[in-house]
Amino acid sequence: MSLSQSKMSKVGFGLWKIPQDICADAVYEAIKAGYRHLDSACDYGNEVQVGQGIKRAIEEGLCSREDLWITSKLWNTYHAKEHVQQAIERSLTDLQLEYLDLYLIHFPIAQPFVAFDDRYPPEWITDPSAANPKMELAPVPLFETWQGMESLVEKGLTKEIGVCNYNTGLLNDLMAYAKIKPAMLQVESHPYLTQERLMKLAKQYDIQVTAFSPLGALSYLELDMAGAAESVLEQSVVKAAAERLGKTAAQIVLRWGVQRGNAIIPKTSRPERLAENLAIFDFELSQQEMDDINGLNSNRRFNDPGHFCEGAFNTFYPIYD
Template sequence: MPNSHKEMPKVGFGLWKIPQDICADAVYNAIKAGYRHLDSACDYGNEVQVGEGIKRAIDDGLCTRADLWITSKLWNTYHAKEHVKLALEKTLADLQLDYLDLYLIHFPIAQPFVDFEDRYPPEWITDPAVGKMELAPVPLFETWQAMESLYEKGLVKQIGICNYNTGLLHDLMSYAQIKPSVLQVESHPYLTQESLMRLAAQYDLDVTAFSPLGALSYLELDMAGAAESVLEQTVVKQAAQRLGKTAAQVVLRWGVQRGNAIIPKTSRPERLKENLDIFDFELTSQEMDEISALNSNRRFNDPGNFCEGAFNTFHPIYD
């Protein structure tokens, strides 16, 4: 893999939906609790505050920069080759960093450029007055070449992709001069993605699973119902009772025991510690199989659903 300067920690702190007013403290508290893997993105709209939390933690001696694994992501509006480096430099400035450990293409979706001065982060709609998602004719090949250039310049230690399917992975591997090192996708017991995981391993890709607890990340967005919580499944509750752990810890353990990194999100101090405390027990092979058998291919984060409802554009990227 390109410049595998250190190993990505198996449990990271996911920064999606952390409000700006509490984000710096949340990052600081996460580092204080033992997190060394932070998963950020331009589109989350809180990288300035993430940077403040990181700087305070380093200044207070909680860690060094070298101790941390910082991931961020290239947004859809910066896919053109002339915009990729600009987007990264903006992220680095906001995070107060000289380099990223990992930079990912956030979605395999190219949209028209939106100047930083006009709106940042630009989100999904190019012109709010029009209220529609627009696409730009930028091939992923061009975007990946620009990502490779960032690696060659030493601005990022590793490069990778998010939300790619198997077909896009095959295509990327056919032209990449610098291979991706990480694939980040949604995965939890209701969306095990077995074929994609197997292919990632075949290509020697590490996998980071976002939304590892499934529906819990989407309740407040009305993208999931309370009845969809995997924490209420009998096999999960029985394993938790056997182990003296919480149902959430069992589901997170299932994720890392599959071989993936996971990035749960919480701003509650007690949950920060709980989510890290999953390395002193193991699920049995039967428990692993029974939790995996909960798969129903339920994808909560699907542009094919939310883009049409929110941005007046039907744009599926998964079959």
């Protein structure tokens, strides 16, 4: 682990789906509650507000910039080498920062460039005013995108670079050509999607892993991408561990995530949940409990472009088999 990675907290504050009107306050309250790891992205559409929350926290002396680990992500429309730097500079402007701690390729999906003045964030559909609006693809190899990412480290715009939503094949390919190796792999992982082979490969390459959606279905109910019956918090093995340890079911699942050796980025804007999500370091799950929760794996992926792109954006584009 590099020196800069070593300061990244195992529990981060995920900023996906936090509305703009409450985002600045949510970030401020998260930092006040003790969070020092913030997971942002261009596509979340709230980086201006994230920056406002960070600025307020620093100005009030809750932390310094150096205390924070701030991640953002390169959107699909900026994969061409000449657009990568423009994208991070826009994020830095919105976040009111001089550098990021980590910048990630958000998806291994390249789409046509959309100018900032035309639409920002550009989202998935290339031309919303078209007669048949759809997600379009651009012929930009990931090798070229990674070269652009490496130049950001060389210019001091980010300390580390990495990838999101890569499978084992893409990770093997990346490690064959990367001059600056990825510091982080961020992927969906929870008890229904343990991704053990991918985790093992990342560890073999000395790449750290951050799990998004660590509570599984809870992040997707409001998007109609999951059903209430799919909540891992209702599983008997989770409830039994919670009862034994005097913790909530959510704390058990989050503890399982970090006890596997991953960082996790749960999302909440409720003050009581902010504190609860951090309070997972004063207990440990037994090996039997870890094994029982691992046994819930059903390879259930909630965030899958192979499903949502066709229905929402009129383009079939799977990235996982």
